[in-house]
Amino acid sequence: MDGPVGGSRASGGNGMVSNQANDTTTVAADDPKQNLNQVINSVQKTLGLLHQLYLTVSSFNAASQLPLLQRLNSLVSELDNMVKLSEKCNIQVPMEVLNLIDDGKNPDEFTRDVINSCIAKNQVTKGKTDAFKSLRKHLLDELEQTFPDEVEAYREIRANSAAEAKRLAQSQSMLPNGDVKVKSEL
Structure with a gap:
């Protein structure tokens, strides 16, 4: 005969589920x-x-x-x-997940595919960023050989600008007593 199903379900000795208020x-x-x-x-x-x-x-x-x-x-x-x-x-469940379930596949495959796609796109973006950094460095090296005084002035301007931006960012996020101020956008 059939016995009670395990867990915390209430069941009688005959394997019947007792009716209880839900x-x-x-x-x-x-x-x-x-x-x-x-x-x-x-x-x-x-x-x-x-x-x-x-x-x-x-x-x-x-x-x-x-x-x-x-x-x-x-x-x-x-x-x-x-x-x-x-x-x-x-x-909200993506249709791709429901299609995978309908096909008898594990929906974790969808998550894995999305993560792998994000990783691939991230690598492409990182490659482009690295290429632009390399181009910038190469151009600065070439410019420095041709126009050393102008490149030195450019580097000083950039250093001063970066220091000013850092100082402004710190002053906007710090209160006089040293607490951090939280920006609120309305």
Whole structure:
């Protein structure tokens, strides 16, 4: 016969889930993380009910008709509860993830592909930045050989400008008593 499904589900000695008030709908509806946890718990409870249904159907006889009907009612009730809970959750799932799931693949592949794509784009951008730095250094070296006085004046102007920008940044972010001021954009 079928036994109780493990975990913290309430079950009787005959493997039946006892009907108890569902307290997941009485929690504050404003906390998105808690709403998501409630949906996850409902999904897990539904999976447990499906497992119990499988056990009941696989060993079905005339005496197990009432437990089967009770489990079907519990499943319908939990699916209804899941729909109500899911209405409070605003989760956007990329279509690519749903397509992967439909194809029977692991959705973690999508995450891995996105991360690999970001790494590749980052490497291309870093390569371009390094190329421009190298070009700038090469141009400054060539200019210094031809116009040494002008390049020296340019470097002094850049150093003074950088020091002034640093001083302004520090003065804007520090209060007179040494605390850091937080910028607020309105």
